Every structure is written in C-alpha cells, then in structure tokens.
Amino acid sequence: MRDSDDAYGRLILEYFEGGGAIEVVERDDGFVNASSLGPAAYLAPFRRWPKAERAAMRLARGRVLDVGCGAGRVALELQERGYEVVGIDVSPLALEVARRRGAKDVRELPVTRVGPSLGRFDTFVMFGVNFGLMGSGRRAPWLLKRFRPLANEGARILAESVNPYTTENPDHLAYHERNRQRGRMAGQLRIRIRHGRYRTPWFDYLLVSPEEMAELANGTGWELTRVIDKDEHVYVGVLERVG
Amino acid sequence: MRDSDDAYGRLILEYFEGGGAIEVVERDDGFVNASSLGPAAYLAPFRRWPKAERAAMRLARGRVLDVGCGAGRVALELQERGYEVVGIDVSPLALEVARRRGAKDVRELPVTRVGPSLGRFDTFVMFGVNFGLMGSGRRAPWLLKRFRPLANEGARILAESVNPYTTENPDHLAYHERNRQRGRMAGQLRIRIRHGRYRTPWFDYLLVSPEEMAELANGTGWELTRVIDKDEHVYVGVLERVG
Numbered sequence: 067m068r069d070s071d072d073a074y075g076r077l078i079l080e081y082f083e084g085g086g087a088i089e090v091v092e093r094d095d096g097f098v099n100a101s102s103l104g105p106a107a108y109l110a111p112f113r114r115w116p117k118a119e120r121a122a123m124r125l126a127r128g129r130v131l132d133v134g135c136g137a138g139r140v141a142l143e144l145q146e147r148g149y150e151v152v153g154i155d156v157s158p159l160a161l162e163v164a165r166r167r168g169a170k171d172v173r174e175l176p177v178t179r180v181g182p183s184l185g186r187f188d189t190f191v192m193f194g195v196n197f198g199l200m201g202s203g204r205r206a207p208w209l210l211k212r213f214r215p216l217a218n219e220g221a222r223i224l225a226e227s228v229n230p231y232t233t234e235n236p237d238h239l240a241y242h243e244r245n246r247q248r249g250r251m252a253g254q255l256r257i258r259i260r261h262g263r264y265r266t267p268w269f270d271y272l273l274v275s276p277e278e279m280a281e282l283a284n285g286t287g288w289e290l291t292r293v294i295d296k297d298e299h300v301y302v303g304v305l306e307r308v309g
Numbered sequence: 310m311r312d313s314d315d316a317y318g319r320l321i322l323e324y325f326e327g328g329g330a331i332e333v334v335e336r337d338d339g340f341v342n343a344s345s346l347g348p349a350a351y352l353a354p355f356r357r358w359p360k361a362e363r364a365a366m367r368l369a370r371g372r373v374l375d376v377g378c379g380a381g382r383v384a385l386e387l388q389e390r391g392y393e394v395v396g397i398d399v400s401p402l403a404l405e406v407a408r409r410r411g412a413k414d415v416r417e418l419p420v421t422r423v424g425p426s427l428g429r430f431d432t433f434v435m436f437g438v439n440f441g442l443m444g445s446g447r448r449a450p451w452l453l454k455r456f457r458p459l460a461n462e463g464a465r466i467l468a469e470s471v472n473p474y475t476t477e478n479p480d481h482l483a484y485h486e487r488n489r490q491r492g493r494m495a496g497q498l499r500i501r502i503r504h505g506r507y508r509t510p511w512f513d514y515l516l517v518s519p520e521e522m523a524e525l526a527n528g529t530g531w532e533l534t535r536v537i538d539k540d541e542h543v544y545v546g547v548l549e550r551v552g
Contacts, residue, residue, distance in 0.1 A: 088331055088343035088344070088345070089343075090333055090341055090343045092503075095506075096503075096506060096508065097505060097506050098333055098503040098504065098505065098508075099505070100331035100332075100333045100343045101331070102331070102345065237505065237506045260335075260339075260341040261341065262340055262341065262342070262480060263338075263339060263340050263480045265339065265341075
C-alpha cells in the first residue's frame with residue numbers, strides 16, 4: 067500500500083496522537099458521510115464496545131485470528147486476557163499504532179491472503195463490522211472456504227455485521243436497489259475513505275442480514291449457529307466449523 | 310440552484326435543527342477537509358466571532374449589504390443594532406434558516422448579480438472569509454467595480470480573508486505552486502462542499518494577502534485603507550470608496 071492510499075491509517079494515527087479526527091467515507095453513488103465516531107470507536111476501551119461484541123467475547127477461545135485488527139482494539143483486549151492473538155490488516159499506519167499500543171503480533175496482510183502460513187486457529191474475530199471485509203456475495207463463500215483449513219476442531223468465527231434492511235434512509239434504500247439491478251447484494255457498499263490528501267482505493271464492503279450470512283456460509287464448512295443481537299446497530303453472527 | 314446542489318444549506322439546516330453536522334470540503338486536487346467548526350461558526354453569537362470581525366463591526370454604518378449572508382449571523386447582529394440590512398446568498402436552505410432566525414430582508418442572489426436594483430449602501434460586509442466570493446484575480450476587480458455604483462459617498466467594504474501565505478502545510482503550498490503554474494493566484498481554491506448526497510457545484514474561492522487585496526482594488530474605485538489583524542486566522546481589510 068502506498069502511503070497516500072492509507073487514509074484509514076492516517077486517520078487513526080492522527081486520532082491516536084491528538085484526537086479530534088473525522089472519518090470521511092465516500093460511496094460510489096456520491097454519498098458522503100463524515101463522522102467523529104469512527105476514529106473514537108477504533109480505539110475504544112472494552113466498556114465502550116457494542117454490547118453484542120462484549121457478549122461475543124465470552125465465546126473466544128484458544129488461538130485467535132483478528133481479521134482487520136486496525137489499531138489493535140480487539141487484539142489488545144484478547145492479549146490482556148491471556149489469549150494468543152495474531153492480527154492482520156492492510157493499513158501500515160494502523161498497524162504502527164497497534165504496535166505502539168502494545169500489540170505483540172500484528173501483520174500487514176489482506177484478508178484475501180489468509181493462508182496456512184499463519185498456523186491454525188480456534189477463533190476468528192471479525193468485530194468492527196469486519197464481516198464487511200468479505201466484500202461481496204461471491205467473495206464471502208470463497209473466503210470462508212479459505213479460512214476452513216486454518217480452523218481447529220470446534221473453531222468459531224465471530225462475524226460482526228449491520229443488517230442493511232433496518233435503514234429507512236431513502237438514499238441508502240435507493241443504493242440497495244441500484245445494487246440489485248447490477249446483480250450485487252443490496253448491502254454491498256463500494257466505498258473509499260478520504261482524509262486530507264490521502265484516499266484509500268475503492269473497496270467493497272458487505273453488509274448482510276443474519277439470513278444472508280447463514281446463506282453465504284452454506285457449503286463452506288461453516289454454519290451460522292447463533293446470532294447475538296442486543297438491539298444496537300450491529301450484531302454478531304457465530305459461525306461454527308462443520309464436521 | 311437545484312436542491313441536490315445545496316450541500317451548504319443542508320449542512321446549516323441540519324446543524325440548526327439538531328447540531329453535530331460536519332462540513333466536508335473537497336478541493337480539486339483531491340484534498341478533503343472535514344470540520345465540525347464550520348457549521349458552528351456559521352451560527353455563532355457575536356461574542357464568539359473572530360476578534361477582527363468584532364472590531365470591524367464598529368466601522369459599519371448606514372445601509373448595509375451582507376454579501377454571502379448564509380444563516381444570517383452578521384445580518385441579524387446588524388439588525389439588532391438598528392441597521393437596515395440586505396443579505397444575499399445563493400443557498401435557499403441557508404436563507405430559510407436566516408429567515409427562521411428572524412432576518413428581515415435576505416434574498417437569493419449570487420454576488421455576480423449585485424446591481425442597482427438593490428439600492429445604495431454605506432457598508433458592504435464580507436465576513437466569514439467572504440472576500441473569497443470574489444473568486445479569482447480576474448473577477449475581483451470586476452466585482453469591485455460592480456459594487457461601486459451602489460456605494461454612497463464614504464462607503465466601505467469590510468472584506469475578510471485569510472492570508473494564504475501563512476500556512477506551512479506542504480499540501481497547501483503545493484496547491485499554491487500548482488495554481489501559479491496555471492496562471493492563477495496562489496490562493497484561488499477550486500472547491501465544493503459535500504454532505505450526504507448533496508454537493509455544491511465546484512466554485513472558486515479566493516484567499517489573498519493584504520498586499521494582494523490592495524492590488525486587486527487598484528483602479529476599481531476602492532482603496533484599501535486599513536487592515537484589522539488580531540493575530541487570528543482571519544483579517545479584515547477596509548476598502549474605502551475613492552472620490
């Protein structure tokens with residue numbers, strides 16, 4: 067990743083060093099969202115996490131892969147609780163912040179490059195709505211299958227998403243419809259993050275309902291066995307290794 | 310102006326109705342700035358205005374034209390002090406907010422359409438860095454000449470700007486250089502405001518040093534006689550009617 071691509075890491079670094087940074091997300095239909103909540107959430111202490119994540123943490127066990135670890139929010143908490151954690155992310159600056167905060171093993175690696183060299187895991191954590199990194203209805207099953215050989219017996223994926231169908235915002239509903247017409251899942255957002263002169267490349271970020279998550283897992287060696295929904299914005303799907 | 314163009318007014322309306330809105334400004338070199346200060350500043354009470362503006366208010370007199378009146382911050386203050394004020398702006402939603410806040414005479418009119426039908430004035434106020442609406446080194450003298458026949462004897466323009474040469478930000482310095490190479494003034498920013506699905510058209514916003522302001526006024530029937538600079542971000546140039 068070129069330095070000028072790392073808008074996400076730059077945002078986190080600025081927030082980490084001085085606070086006050088605002089996250090600007092641009093969607094490919096021209097919709098722009100600016101929020102000061104993003105950066106704060108990326109570094110939030112456990113007590114400020116969404117309830118569904120706090121509940122799902124009780125299901126973590128053994129060796130853990132933190133997919134899209136960012137500034138190390140989840141990896142650090144797991145580390146403190148005595149778990150062995152490997153974090154992966156594509157943002158060099160976010161990883162720098164994670165290391166400065168004490169993360170022991172975080173690596174620059176895209177989710178699409180997850181493979182046997184990472185070793186085997188008992189838990190895969192995708193908090194921070196990181197089931198979104200599955201990208202599309204096509205890539206999600208491919209990635210789930212790719213996770214499968216890394217999974218120890220009884221392994222779980224704690225997969226966080228936002229149910230896109232709960233919105234009433236007409237702009238978002240129009241975007242869903244536009245996606246459907248192009249043969250994409252309604253919640254497949256094509257977005258980029260912008261910050262000063264920095265901008266990430268455009269990337270696909272997938273929001274799914276629990277039903278869609280179950281469907282995507284079908285035949286991949288994973289099964290959605292439980293949904294942790296605490297009536298907040300996000301929910302955590304628990305995908306268990308089959309067989 | 311189409312509704313979807315009025316990102317500026319939408320921002321102001323949302324801030325006025327609920328607070329918390331963030332202003333996203335995109336420059337044509339791809340630089341993006343997000344700030345929560347903008348919307349708050351657009352509706353700030355007198356005691357929170359920049360010192361230079363507060364000092365310059367003492368120079369207002371007679372009938373006043375508030376150029377780029379937005380949500381009526383300056384027009385309302387002048388009105389309360391007993392002045393006759395006409396405000397002009399291109400944003401229908403900002404004008405709606407100004408009217409809801411009590412502005413008596415605000416009109417949808419671009420600065421380039423200022424003409425004799427507005428009547429004559431003793432003071433032209435361009436606070437909120439609204440000398441920027443002069444747009445370019447070419448348009449500024451043209452507009453100043455256009456203001457001239459509306460000016461009563463002894464009339465003044467209170468012209469606020471930011472000296473672009475005080476920055477040390479390498480991105481801004483590179484932008485200045487890019488402008489010079491294209492034969493534009495260094496501080497001529499080509500920008501647009503984005504907010505949700507709303508975006509203003511691209512427009513030119515001119516930042517000048519006091520020396521440049523004096524130069525631009527040369528031969529237009531106006532003369533820079535005084536600069537009010539309180540060591541904050543902005544300064545107010547006082548342009549007096551010549552002859």
